[in-house]
Amino acid sequence: xxxxxxxxxxxxxxxxxxxxxxxxxxxxxxxxxxxxxxxxxxxxxxxxxxxxxxxxxxxxxxxxxxxxxxxxxxxxxxxxxxxxxxxxxxxxxxxxxxxxxxxxxxxxxxxxxxxxxxxxxxxxxxxxxxxxxxxxxxxxxxxxxxxxxxxxxxxxxxxxxxxxxxxxxxxxxxxxxxxxxxxxxxxxxxxxxxxxxxxxxxxxxxxxxxxxxxxxxxxxxxxxxxxxxxxxxxxxxxxxxxxxxxxxxxxxxxxxxx
Numbered sequence: 468x469x470x471x472x473x474x475x476x477x478x479x480x481x482x483x484x485x486x487x488x489x490x491x492x493x494x495x496x497x498x499x500x501x502x503x504x505x506x507x508x509x510x511x512x513x514x515x516x517x518x519x520x521x522x523x524x525x526x527x528x529x530x531x532x533x534x535x536x537x538x539x540x541x542x543x544x545x546x547x548x549x550x551x552x553x554x555x556x557x558x559x560x561x562x563x564x565x566x567x568x569x570x571x572x573x574x575x576x577x578x579x580x581x582x583x584x585x586x587x588x589x590x591x592x593x594x595x596x597x598x599x600x601x602x603x604x605x606x607x608x609x610x611x612x613x614x615x616x617x618x619x620x621x622x623x624x625x626x627x628x629x630x631x632x633x634x635x636x637x638x639x640x641x642x643x644x645x646x647x648x649x650x651x652x653x654x655x656x657x658x659x660x661x662x663x664x665x666x667x668x669x670x671x672x673x674x675x676x677x678x679x680x681x682x683x684x685x686x687x688x689x690x691x692x693x694x695x696x697x698x699x700x701x702x703x704x705x706x707x708x709x710x711x712x713x714x715x716x717x718x719x720x721x722x723x724x725x
Contacts, residue, residue, distance in 0.1 A: 468533045469512040469519055470541075474503030479547035481506040481724060482538075484555030486576075486634065486706070487657065488603060488650060490516060493636025494552055497713040498720075505721055506547070511555075515649030518641075524649040526656040531561045538568045548572040548724045552634070552706060554657050556580065559673075560692060561660070566668040572724055573671050575696075577678040577705050580688050583658040592655035596647050603635075603650070604643045630710030667694035674723050680704045697723075 470482075471491065481502060485494040491512045502508045511534060515524035524530070538546055549570055551559035556578025563573050583591060601609045608614040620628040632638050666673070673696040675689045680703060689696055699719065701708055708716045 468514045468530060468537075469517050470534075470537055471510045471512065473499050473508040473510070474506055476507055478505060478507045479724070480509055480542050480545075481720070482534075482546050482549040482570075483508065483510045484549060484551040484558045485511065485513065485516070486553030486555055487654060488516075488599060488635060488645070489552070489554075490636030490640055490642050490645075492640055493638070494634050496636075496639075497633075498709070498717050501714070501717045502720065505725060509542075509546075511558075513653070515653070516645055518644045520644075523646055524652045524656075526652065527557055527561065527660040528656075531558055531565065534558065534562070535565070535567045545569040546571070548574060548720075550574040550576055550720065551578060552576040552709060553578055554653070557657055557660060557662070560662050560666055563668055563671045563673065563693075564663060564666045566670075570671045573673045574720065574723065575673065575675040575689065575693075576709060577676050577681060577685075577703075579681070579685060579705075580662065580692065581658060582661075585659055588655045588658035591658065592651045595654050596651045600647055600650060603637060603645055606637060626711050627704060627707055631706070634706060634710050662692050664691050665694040666692055672697065674699060676701060676708060676719075678703045678705050678707060680707075 483495045485491050491510045495510055499508050513530055514520055514522050549559050556575040559573040559575055562570055673693045675696050675698050677686055677698050677700050679700055
């Protein structure tokens with residue numbers, strides 16, 4: 468795992484946690500410069516998801532331990548905030564629940580928090596790798612049907628589809644360093660990592676960017692997993708605010724954290 472820093476070390480730290488199968492440069496490249504005006508921006512590159520990493524991803528628990536150790540060593544155990552994009556929301560939840568570091572604000576970025584038993588998770592992970600591995604490495608799907616669907620989506624004038632691909636990093640960066648094993652473990656671990664209800668450590672305030680178009684069941688999950696979360700309802704799709712409206716995303720993050 469690597470953490471890349473941008474901005475003044477004397478400013479409050481905001482930790483940015485990427486989504487599933489995302490390369491950090493693509494996930495947060497559109498907001499780093501703006502955020503670094505007010506924060507020391509620390510972007511996490513998960514184990515196995517960075518070209519400078521030679522190891523494969525193991526599990527969410529293994530990764531959160533590394534993140535905690537880094538925060539303790541380099542930030543005296545304290546950060547102002549953490550934003551978790553999709554999968555990253557699991558890490559925000561774990562950091563809050565484990566309470567091994569001091570985090571003032573945790574922001575959940577329209578995470579789905581889908582869970583499954585070990586057998587189902589193993590099957591789903593294998594399917595996900597089969598569908599996405601070639602695309603992550605080459606930008607094309609093995610399936611002709613999937614490739615035609617992808618090309619149709621990219622030709623649509625709606626900017627959301629292109630923005631979603633940009634968040635992964637696939638449109639601009641070589642991601643051939645990501646292994647099948649890392650993809651499989653990351654997806655499967657997220658499905659099987661348990662989260663307790665009513666997470667609250669007495670210090671961290673949880674904010675949720677609720678993308679209303681994802682469905683009300685996700686709002687129910689946020690209220691089940693977190694005690695008294697602040698819900699920021701947006702009439703949008705999954706991570707649409709970050710991907711399509713990065714300036715508005717930055718404004719909201721600053722409003723919450725400063």
